[in-house]
Amino acid sequence: MASSTTTHQMAKTSEEAGTAARILDIAEELVQTRGFDGFSYAHVAAKLRVTTPSLHYHFKSKSELGEALIERYSTRFLDALSEIERRPGTALSKLEAYALLYGDVLRSRRMCLCGMLAAGYDTLPEKMRQAVIRFFDYNETWLARVLDQGAREGSLVFGGDATAVAQSIISGLEGAMLVARPYGDAARFDASADRILGGLVRRS
Amino acid sequence: MASSTTTHQMAKTSEEAGTAARILDIAEELVQTRGFDGFSYAHVAAKLRVTTPSLHYHFKSKSELGEALIERYSTRFLDALSEIERRPGTALSKLEAYALLYGDVLRSRRMCLCGMLAAGYDTLPEKMRQAVIRFFDYNETWLARVLDQGAREGSLVFGGDATAVAQSIISGLEGAMLVARPYGDAARFDASADRILGGLVRRS
DNA sequence: GTCTATAGGCAGATAGAC
DNA sequence: GTCTATCTGCCTATAGAC
Numbered sequence: 384m385a386s387s388t389t390t391h392q393m394a395k396t397s398e399e400a401g402t403a404a405r406i407l408d409i410a411e412e413l414v415q416t417r418g419f420d421g422f423s424y425a426h427v428a429a430k431l432r433v434t435t436p437s438l439h440y441h442f443k444s445k446s447e448l449g450e451a452l453i454e455r456y457s458t459r460f461l462d463a464l465s466e467i468e469r470r471p472g473t474a475l476s477k478l479e480a481y482a483l484l485y486g487d488v489l490r491s492r493r494m495c496l497c498g499m500l501a502a503g504y505d506t507l508p509e510k511m512r513q514a515v516i517r518f519f520d521y522n523e524t525w526l527a528r529v530l531d532q533g534a535r536e537g538s539l540v541f542g543g544d545a546t547a548v549a550q551s552i553i554s555g556l557e558g559a560m561l562v563a564r565p566y567g568d569a570a571r572f573d574a575s576a577d578r579i580l581g582g583l584v585r586r587s
Numbered sequence: 588m589a590s591s592t593t594t595h596q597m598a599k600t601s602e603e604a605g606t607a608a609r610i611l612d613i614a615e616e617l618v619q620t621r622g623f624d625g626f627s628y629a630h631v632a633a634k635l636r637v638t639t640p641s642l643h644y645h646f647k648s649k650s651e652l653g654e655a656l657i658e659r660y661s662t663r664f665l666d667a668l669s670e671i672e673r674r675p676g677t678a679l680s681k682l683e684a685y686a687l688l689y690g691d692v693l694r695s696r697r698m699c700l701c702g703m704l705a706a707g708y709d710t711l712p713e714k715m716r717q718a719v720i721r722f723f724d725y726n727e728t729w730l731a732r733v734l735d736q737g738a739r740e741g742s743l744v745f746g747g748d749a750t751a752v753a754q755s756i757i758s759g760l761e762g763a764m765l766v767a768r769p770y771g772d773a774a775r776f777d778a779s780a781d782r783i784l785g786g787l788v789r790r791s
Numbered sequence: 792g793t794c795t796a797t798a799g800g801c802a803g804a805t806a807g808a809c
Numbered sequence: 810g811t812c813t814a815t816c817t818g819c820c821t822a823t824a825g826a827c
Contacts, residue, residue: 420624421710423802437811494706502698502706504769506625516769551779558762565708565720575755582786627820641793
């Protein structure tokens, strides 16, 4: 495999990343703060100090850029989930690590990419819609697995099936980000997150 | 007081409402489904079968229209909360009625107006931002009052202060709407809402 | 109050030079 | 790969006739 550039390779975010990756970095931040309808090629181009046609060379449409954005975000998120699952610890500690992922996004003054896109779902191109749904489905599957582990261990207590609990954790954390952001108050998110997870521990 | 038209009066939504009210009706639906950056005067004008300058006669800028939107939505929401508070019943039944308000919005395939605006908060004009914050603050105050009632009655059980619980209820319901909408699945919202309120009742 | 006409800006996107 | 030039379309908003 040649390590030299094929036209549309995916690169990591790091010092001296490829142009495509830098475009994704800038666009990601813009979408997470302004929404898909609130950012433009012109915004990205200005921050990258290039002209808009250059962007079209890397991503031939805004829709394709959006798809790449979700793809990369999902991959990274899932990688982080795999990492959490690999390390030893109680199911509760894994849920705490999960909530921390959301908290870290919020502390960078951003909304979850897919939570933001979910808000503007009706205006999204079809492929982006599907990718957003997939992101939530992945999260749900991962959480249900951890919840089941916790139930078997006896460290977590919940009624109903793990999938339903997983869904309420996802929506609870997404909502906590959504509301905390206008207040610029990360502690507000943390308090809600703690309450969500606290509800899964046996009462003292 | 003359009942005849002063230029910018506020009217109720009903059969034969004033033009301003019909504009608000259409714009409200568009914002709740597409977001503030995803709707335009042209969309409203087309649905109302007028031209865009007509809209500017009633609301001289998009920002002012947005402010009027939040104002009306908040007033109606608060009125509904007063109505819930007036009728007798346990604190839990009031929380259930509260959650039902959100559920009704979702079942009309819409996001909460202020939840939607919270997502696009960074792109909002300053006055709209303040109005969105006020909406959440009102909700928080109302919920905290009901929660305190429940705690005194002994029908609700929660740790920490009522305000923190109120915040987590708001964000939980907003998030449940946010995530349920892409799935077009109201039952998903209901399940999460039940779980949020169920956490406030003594375990059997 | 609603219209026509229009301004002025920004959107996403393409052609073609370098 | 990035540029200049340009297209087409949509956006918010205003002037002024009716």
